[in-house]
Amino acid sequence: MYIPLTLAITKTAAGLSRSLGRGGGGALPGLIADRLDKRLGQKLAAQIPHGVIIVTGTNGKTTTTKMIASALEASGERVLTNRSGSNLRRGVLSSLIDGADRRGKIDATIALFEVDEASLRRVAPELQPRHIVVLNLFRDQLDRYGELDTTAALIGQGIAATRAKVYLNADDPLVASLAKYVASPELVKYFGIEGLPATSTANHQTASDSDRCPVCGTRLKFVRTFYGHIGHYSCPTGDFDRPKPSVAITGVQQADISGTTFTVALDGKRYDGNLPLPGTYNLYNALASVAVCNGLKLEPQQYLPVLAQTTAAFGRVERVELDGKSLYLLLVKNPVGFTQVMETFLLGASKPHVLMLINDGIADGRDVSWLWDVPFEALQPKGAVISVGGVRASDMALRLKYAGITSVARDSIKDSLGQFIAALPDGGVGYILPTYTAMITLRELLAAQTDIQEVMI
Ligand SMILES: [Zn+2]
Secondary structure (H helix, E strand, O other), rough: OOOOHHHHHHHHHHHHHHHHOOOOOOOOOHHHHHHHOHHHHHHHHOOOOEEEEEEEOOOOOHHHHHHHHHHHHHOOOOEEEOOOOOOHHHHHHHHHHHHEEOOOOOOEEEEEEOHHHHHHHHHHHOOOOOOEEEEEOOOOOOHHOOOOHHHHHHHHHHHOOOOEEEEEOOHHHHHHHHHHHHHOOOEEEEEEEEOOOOOOOOOOOOOOOOOOOOOOEEEEEEEEEEEEEEEEOOOOOOOEEEEOOEEEEEEEEEEEEEEEEEEEEEEEEEEEEEEEOOOOOHHEEEEEHHHHHHHOOOOHHHHHHHHHHOOOOEEEEEEEEEEHHHHHOOOOHHHHHHHHHHHHHHHEEEEOEEEEEOOOOOOOOOHHHHHHHOOOHHHHHHHOEEEEOOOOHHHHHHHHHOOOOEEEEEEOOHHHHHHHHHHHOOOOOOOOEEEEHHHHHHHHHOOOOOOEEEOOO
């Protein structure tokens, strides 16, 4: 169908749905457009002068997309991007439709989309991106995707349908193995961390499958791991090694809850950078964005200062100082939020002390089965010290047990808080993750003893 006509119908329907209070964004325009013209996405994407960039992987898509968008905007590009949560094919299509006027003209000079791992297979052939970034592959939403190898193969199919430059995390074995799907070897660029104190040099133990060689299935030998299965590895049979990254963090000068100061090597040259977000996990997101900017031939002197201005993706959190110990209060209310808290605060820390307080009031959600959608497995290799409390403490403890984590469970929030604080070392940092009604009880208990401060993270 003629593009302007398809767009007119699609946009009218989306607007109508919005005015009827049924929500106009999301997947609806994409759904309608699909019925009218299967090639609409392809046609719209093809007219964007500097092409399409796609960011995929289990964790960090939104943060990385935001970092790349800021760098592109600072370099003068007009960026068309999708909101987090609309990263399935129809969501991406809807963003393209939103970005086009009624004549089918897109004003943006470049498009940047985060795309769900399983959707890349369909989105990539359609949009023919010039750049694809793969961040990491973790077990996620077990019911939805099945084995990680299957997810990797789906991403591989998407990559194979393009002639894109592909940026792969060298430190994630399964991601690094995707190079075999790339149209030609000079289109592959690896990013990774060389110089960072390993959080664990011990024999890598994890519930994830990603410790198997993607070539022969032998258990990989990890000489160091930074978090989860992310680290330096090789296959004992000699058929698969961590590739040498051309975009690499070669040194970390300072890393704490406020962020990381680092040195990055880009094709052999070194630059200083600063990222105001905590955690190794975010450092990888920053590195991925640097790799893309480098691939787009932007100037490091231009995008590294932009990276240093990254605003908190997390927002406001509360901190309490008590008996020389610091406590962070981090509300958890759904799998995505819980995962973000873990990623931002816990995965970058070594042996973090964590108290999870799970209630099942109406404001919390009566059904706590959502806890099974949170990838607690990632915490297991961190040596996290975990206690649980609240009405559903035993459900939480059971979920952790399946993730290979032993925890101490007490129903009483007061008792679990008391024990948790007593067990924290002097000067130590504790992370408390309550559901909504548990947070109310927690704040009352803490406010009786000290001040609760709000801080930006
Ligand atoms: Zn092997």
